[in-house]
Amino acid sequence: MAHMFVPGPVDVAPEVLQAMAKPMLPHRSKEYEAIHRSAAEKAQKLFYTQYRVYLGTHSGSGMQETGIRNLVEKDVLCCVNGAFSKRWYDVAVSNGKNADKLEVEWGKAPMPDDLRTALKKKHYEAVTIVHNETSTGVEAPLKDLCAVVREVSPETFILVDAVSSLAGSKIEMDAWDIDFLLTSSQKCLALPPGLSLAGVNDRCLQKAEKVANRGWYFDLLLLEKHRLKDSTGMTPVIPLIYALDFQLDRIFAEGLDARFARHAAMSQRVYDWARAHGMSTYADAACLSKTVATINNDRNLSIPDLNKFLMEKYQMRISNGYGDLKDKTFRIATMGETTLKDVDTLLAGMEAFMAK
Numbered sequence: 263m264a265h266m267f268v269p270g271p272v273d274v275a276p277e278v279l280q281a282m283a284k285p286m287l288p289h290r291s292k293e294y295e296a297i298h299r300s301a302a303e304k305a306q307k308l309f310y311t312q313y314r315v316y317l318g319t320h321s322g323s324g325m326q327e328t329g330i331r332n333l334v335e336k337d338v339l340c341c342v343n344g345a346f347s348k349r350w351y352d353v354a355v356s357n358g359k360n361a362d363k364l365e366v367e368w369g370k371a372p373m374p375d376d377l378r379t380a381l382k383k384k385h386y387e388a389v390t391i392v393h394n395e396t397s398t399g400v401e402a403p404l405k406d407l408c409a410v411v412r413e414v415s416p417e418t419f420i421l422v423d424a425v426s427s428l429a430g431s432k433i434e435m436d437a438w439d440i441d442f443l444l445t446s447s448q449k450c451l452a453l454p455p456g457l458s459l460a461g462v463n464d465r466c467l468q469k470a471e472k473v474a475n476r477g478w479y480f481d482l483l484l485l486e487k488h489r490l491k492d493s494t495g496m497t498p499v500i501p502l503i504y505a506l507d508f509q510l511d512r513i514f515a516e517g518l519d520a521r522f523a524r525h526a527a528m529s530q531r532v533y534d535w536a537r538a539h540g541m542s543t544y545a546d547a548a549c550l551s552k553t554v555a556t557i558n559n560d561r562n563l564s565i566p567d568l569n570k571f572l573m574e575k576y577q578m579r580i581s582n583g584y585g586d587l588k589d590k591t592f593r594i595a596t597m598g599e600t601t602l603k604d605v606d607t608l609l610a611g612m613e614a615f616m617a618k
């Protein structure tokens with residue numbers, strides 16, 4: 263039974279938590295390296311890539327910084343349509359890069375035509391795109407955006423943040439020609455927080471060789487050196503690697519397409535329910551997220567009171583709107599192992615609150 267309808271951290275299955283409780287191993291040991299290799303190889307299947315997947319022993323934001331430090335010497339274009347895409351722009355600026363924004367109204371997605379225009383005006387080494395804007399519940403048309411980059415500026419690196427969608431929505435790294443694809447553990451992967459993953463193609467390593475001041479902790483060449491030995495340069499978050507290795511088997515046992523269909527059905531259920539109860543979606547109908555629904559609080563519900571009620575009666579909670587959207591919107595995340603039945607229980611609880 264899911265309790266956390268918040269966009270991360272989400273519920274973790276008891277058996278996954280149990281997988282973390284195994285004795286520690288030295289990270290420079292054959293036993294640890296075998297588990298690290300196993301998890302990283304399984305992750306390639308989830309990323310739909312033949313290239314490497316790094317296991318970062320830090321949260322997803324560190325991978326945003328990794329992409330910027332290694333793949334951008336000067337000019338980067340950041341598609342900004344919410345708080346997390348804006349954060350990637352801030353990461354670029356704070357690392358001394360010339361970052362331009364392709365700014366899109368909150369609630370909307372960056373569109374291929376706008377990206378085409380921006381790329382025709384100026385040459386960029388890289389473009390950053392957030393696939394699923396968790397602050398607004400918007401899913402970007404990623405495949406089409408990638409195609410535009412390849413059409414207008416084929417050598418530009420495509421950096422994608424799929425922190426709140428990978429493992430919940432299908433993203434084909436190689437087929438869509440994404441160079442750098444990152445995610446975090448605490449959302450659709452349904453693991454505890456603290457681990458991030460990044461799929462990185464060969465072109466990225468060739469570029470990193472030419473970029474100065476990549477730093478140390480996030481240096482792709484250092485990460486690669488240790489990845490070739492099935493480990494990390496620094497002490498990894500070993501319990502989370504155990505959990506990842508275990509959880510990926512559970513994910514494949516469900517089947518990736520079945521998992522994506524479950525997520526699409528759960529979010530659709532939330533959108534249909536909201537409309538049927540007089541509440542509209544914050545995000546444009548054309549770009550609704552499949553993992554976190556952002557609903558306009560058209561009925562002026564007190565979100566703190568609603569959550570208090572849900573916690574007392576069902577041990578469930580939803581999320582208030584992000585930043586300035588607090589109380590104007592609320593968010594219902596349907597990530598990880600959440601089921602349609604859980605969603606129905608939550609929505610029945612919300613109806614009970616509204617009927618009070």
Ligand SMILES: Cc1ncc(COP(=O)(O)O)c(C=O)c1O
Pocket residue numbers: 269270321322323324346392394395396397423424425426446447
């Ligand atoms: C789309 C997106 N990008 C990046 C982040 C930051 O991830 P982390 O908290 O794992 O650093 C989040 C966190 O919610 C997110 O939703």
